[in-house]
Amino acid sequence: MSTNPFATSSPPPVFGEQAPVAGPVGGAWGPASTPLDEEDEPFTAAHLAAANEAAVPAVGGAGGGAGSSRPAHTALTFTESTAAVPSASSMGGRVGQPSSSGAAPVSPVPRVGSAADQALLASSPGPSAPLGGNGGMAGGPAGAPQEDPSKFAFYNIKRYRGLFNVDTSDVLARLLHAVLLFFRGDFLQYTDGNPDLYGPFWVASTLIFVTAAAGNCASYIDWTMHKPEGSTSAGWYYDVDKVGGSFGLFYGYVGVVGLILYFVLRWFKAGVSLASVWCVYGYALAAFIPISLVCVVPIESVRWAVVGAATLTSGTFIMLSLRAPIHEAAGAKALPLYIGMIALHAGLGLALKLYFFRYKDIPMP
Numbered sequence: 001m002s003t004n005p006f007a008t009s010s011p012p013p014v015f016g017e018q019a020p021v022a023g024p025v026g027g028a029w030g031p032a033s034t035p036l037d038e039e040d041e042p043f044t045a046a047h048l049a050a051a052n053e054a055a056v057p058a059v060g061g062a063g064g065g066a067g068s069s070r071p072a073h074t075a076l077t078f079t080e081s082t083a084a085v086p087s088a089s090s091m092g093g094r095v096g097q098p099s100s101s102g103a104a105p106v107s108p109v110p111r112v113g114s115a116a117d118q119a120l121l122a123s124s125p126g127p128s129a130p131l132g133g134n135g136g137m138a139g140g141p142a143g144a145p146q147e148d149p150s151k152f153a154f155y156n157i158k159r160y161r162g163l164f165n166v167d168t169s170d171v172l173a174r175l176l177h178a179v180l181l182f183f184r185g186d187f188l189q190y191t192d193g194n195p196d197l198y199g200p201f202w203v204a205s206t207l208i209f210v211t212a213a214a215g216n217c218a219s220y221i222d223w224t225m226h227k228p229e230g231s232t233s234a235g236w237y238y239d240v241d242k243v244g245g246s247f248g249l250f251y252g253y254v255g256v257v258g259l260i261l262y263f264v265l266r267w268f269k270a271g272v273s274l275a276s277v278w279c280v281y282g283y284a285l286a287a288f289i290p291i292s293l294v295c296v297v298p299i300e301s302v303r304w305a306v307v308g309a310a311t312l313t314s315g316t317f318i319m320l321s322l323r324a325p326i327h328e329a330a331g332a333k334a335l336p337l338y339i340g341m342i343a344l345h346a347g348l349g350l351a352l353k354l355y356f357f358r359y360k361d362i363p364m365p
Helices: 045-051 115-120 157-164 168-179 198-226 241-267 274-294 300-356
Strands: none
Touching: 168 198, 168 274, 168 300, 198 241, 198 274, 198 300, 241 274, 241 300, 274 300
8 A cells, every 4th residue: 555645744734824835855846956047037026127117126124124034015116107098088989089188189990981991991892882973883992893884784773773873962953953053054064974864763753743633633623613503413533544644745755855866966976875865854854843733723824824934944954954965966957956856845845734734714803
């Protein structure tokens, strides 16, 4: 039976007292035969003070006596650190917002789209960005490949994404430019080579339902004021055909007339795209939306006046917007084209008045 090498005959220590720890004597458990090197010495207060460029404090015995066995506790004083510590006021607020106090501001987190952010994301593809005027990815990181819409087939919706690259502010600004600033004639330059079909589509769609509703409202007013006295056999009915008629009138005018004009301009070799022609004709219809509501008033002179004003202003907007490319391409030969454009637009105004608001004038008392 082997003996326990860690066994001892000394009594166990009393609870609360520190018992001396001693390893086995001899062999590999014995004391080291060589002293520690200087570089193997433990990390002392001298090392810590030297790292902070401070003098080593004097450590004396308790009570200053030389024969004291235990040194007294002495507080060490170090130099002030050079690291910038943010103040308490700079720790609040938004992420990356510089401090407004007098302390040194903390470097803010770069905002998305800033120069620092672009440099940080220069090697990554980055998030999706809206399409630019040429159909490519605009607003992406520098050096990102531009998407060419012409590589898609004509039936692929990705080919036409650039024609809907507008927001609400863009559409409203173009509407105001077409209605209030129709006499300037710089609409194609104002769109900056980025014609859209989003605004023309909603302008024509809004005009379809507004004219159909206003025309039926005017019809009801006319029936109420001119029905025979005491007649109960005949009633008023909503004319749903006006919705279909307005659909063919306005979509046909923008789509078909714009397409014919585009082919004529191609024959003259004018540098105008089909999207630009549709954009001009679509926004020109915006002038007819408010006058359709005014035409509900049962006074023929007012109806003719507002329809004529809307036809004149919208026709002027179309002629002035397309005058420069037509004149550069056709020159003196463009006179028949101008006459045809004026005649077709005047026909639109007459069709609007005679189809939707052709009712008897109600005499005012």
